[in-house]
Amino acid sequence: MADTINYQRAHFVASYGKASQIPPSTCPEVSFVGRSNVGKSSIMNKLFGRKGLVKVSSTPGKTSNVNFFEADGVHFVDLPGYGFARRSKAERDRWAQLIGDFFDLERSFNLVVSLVDIRHDPSALDHQMIAFLQESELPFVVALTKADKLSRGKQNQQLAAIKQQLNVPAEDIIVTSSETGQGIDELKRRIEAACL
Numbered sequence: 237m238a239d240t241i242n243y244q245r246a247h248f249v250a251s252y253g254k255a256s257q258i259p260p261s262t263c264p265e266v267s268f269v270g271r272s273n274v275g276k277s278s279i280m281n282k283l284f285g286r287k288g289l290v291k292v293s294s295t296p297g298k299t300s301n302v303n304f305f306e307a308d309g310v311h312f313v314d315l316p317g318y319g320f321a322r323r324s325k326a327e328r329d330r331w332a333q334l335i336g337d338f339f340d341l342e343r344s345f346n347l348v349v350s351l352v353d354i355r356h357d358p359s360a361l362d363h364q365m366i367a368f369l370q371e372s373e374l375p376f377v378v379a380l381t382k383a384d385k386l387s388r389g390k391q392n393q394q395l396a397a398i399k400q401q402l403n404v405p406a407e408d409i410i411v412t413s414s415e416t417g418q419g420i421d422e423l424k425r426r427i428e429a430a431c432l
């Protein structure tokens with residue numbers, strides 16, 4: 237097998253509203269989790285080198301289904317975001333059910349990319365998500381997003397603070413920007429190491 241993923245022909249595969257609808261894994265899978273609006277869809281577009289393939293919106297809560305994309309025999313899974321304040325309890329319950337059921341499935345969980353906004357301290361829900369990944373022993377990396385919004389000095393300051401707060405090893409945290417492409421090659425290397 238090649239040691240790099242060819243993202244050139246990335247395409248949409250399918251969208252599911254319930255975990256029970258998702259067919260068994262047929263290839264390695266990389267999934268993206270994080271707060272609503274943190275930049276999950278944007279980072280996937282940056283990986284694919286395609287601006288509009290994954291729907292991005294400034295309105296939080298855009299992605300409410302589990303959306304599968306494929307590039308070079310690897311599946312990329314865009315999961316709905318958490319922590320959108322204006323969501324009703326019913327919507328929050330649906331999210332928890334969907335994510336819980338998804339990670340309960342017998343799947344090829346090669347890598348989970350857990351996204352956290354570099355500008356802020358991780359929220360209670362970020363902590364819960366990462367604790368869940370650690371407890372479940374799922375392989376994951378943390379991608380700190382929107383680094384372009386901070387100076388390099390401030391990025392390093394936030395990186396150190398967030399690393400300590402999340403209790404994740406330094407090598408598993410990547411500072412990224414979907415605007416400038418910062419950290420995207422490093423993320424690709426981690427994905428390739430997990431999938432190929």
Ligand SMILES: Nc1nc2c(ncn2[C@@H]2O[C@H](COP(=O)(O)OP(=O)(O)OP(=O)(O)O)[C@@H](O)[C@H]2O)c(=O)[nH]1
Pocket residue numbers: 270271272273274275276277278279291292293294295296297298299316317318381382383384385412413414415416
């Ligand atoms: N400056 C900057 N803006 C970003 C970056 N990544 C995402 N954004 C913006 O943040 C907003 C949300 O991005 P999305 O990629 O839709 O976020 P999401 O996590 O998929 O959100 P949901 O689908 O609601 O869960 C959009 O306005 C993006 O343009 C980044 O690296 N830098």
Ligand SMILES: [Mg+2]
Pocket residue numbers: 276277278291292298299314
């Ligand atoms: Mg999205």
